[in-house]
Amino acid sequence: MDLKHYVFDLDGTLIDTEAAVLKTWQHTLKEYGYEYSLNEVKVVLGVTTDIGLQRLNAHADENYTYKWQTNYESYSQEADFFEGTKEMLKLLKDRGCSLGIVSSRSQKEYERFFKSFHLDELFTTVILEEDTKEHKPDPEPLFKYMELTGADKDICIYIGDMPTDIQCANNAGVISGLVTWNGSGISCDEAKMTFNDPKEICDLAMCSDGTFNRDKL
Template sequence: MNLKHYIFDLDGTLIDTEHAILKTWQYTLKEYGHEYTLDEVKVVLGVTTDIGLQRLNANVDKKYTYKWQENYEKYSSKADFFDGAKEMLKYLKDNGCSLGAVSSRSKNEYEKFFGTFNLEEFFTTIVLEDDTKDHKPNPEPLLKYIELTGADKDSCIYIGDMPTDIQCANNAGVISGLVTWNGSGVSCAEAKLSFSSPKEVCDLVTTRACSFVD
């Protein structure tokens, strides 16, 4: 593989937000009279709000997204990079790799909840929900990234934590990578590669070990 473009999902891949997201969904849906366990709302992970509501068959109004974002502030303060993830991004950038992100987050959510992570320090291109009509597992978000960067598909890898990420990559003709360092237990046989630690992503660049400890 001659990889140059390393494209990442955000939630559950680089940044540990799963608990905050699930609690926000549970709390917000309860405001609409829907009672769901945290396990039941896991179907919303890795997809847009509209798709999540469809999967839960939950009836809400047009204010749901606003209420969700408002409630997320109650739980988002504990979100942080997974151990080694920030060091991995720095290592890749320092070794001449082009870094990007493809996420189902809206621009408003990204600016509001990810601003403190200074991701633009690493990413040259970020594709969000608002940038495409169709969303993961549809390939359009990754194809949008390729359009914006002029990247060769063969030089790209998309790394995420959900089957929808893997399907998006495979559908776009891009190498797919599944992270397991988040401890979610999610598996996907369709993934071309899997990574149990950020160091293993660095090892794609060189056989020399990364200069940080897991």
């Protein structure tokens, strides 16, 4: 079948936000009396705030998210597209592919910190934290994407940078793709495909017969 729906994680996959996110977590946790190194707070990457706090065994009040978003303002300018990702997205769109985002970011964060990237010009469907009850690695966010678009799982691929992204895709029966172009060194044997460069996704979309054989995975 044709692979028509390319769905992406946001942070660490399309946009390099790792330094900004980690510095914000470190900064905000310090306000609550916690001292964590940047390496220690890496466990929060790719998950919601509540799960991140649980992983760090940190306790915070209901103001934590507001404080985090306020502090992120100071670091958000460090974020930018990974080299080649914007061009890859434009090529996919030009070839008639449907582009989607499934992210653990909240709607407020998405509107506040990603508006400058003009993502709405490229993506037709965006699934964020508030859109589902369960979150990655649960498959519900991808099920929500397929519900809204009417896409069959056999024509979808979900591409991310974390094991939770791969597990979400596999749990949903969607082809899973792991990116390594962010230099994180993270690997995941469960990933059906690995992409070392955005050009490899372009190659996938431009394969000679225009189709993708799932049986080869």
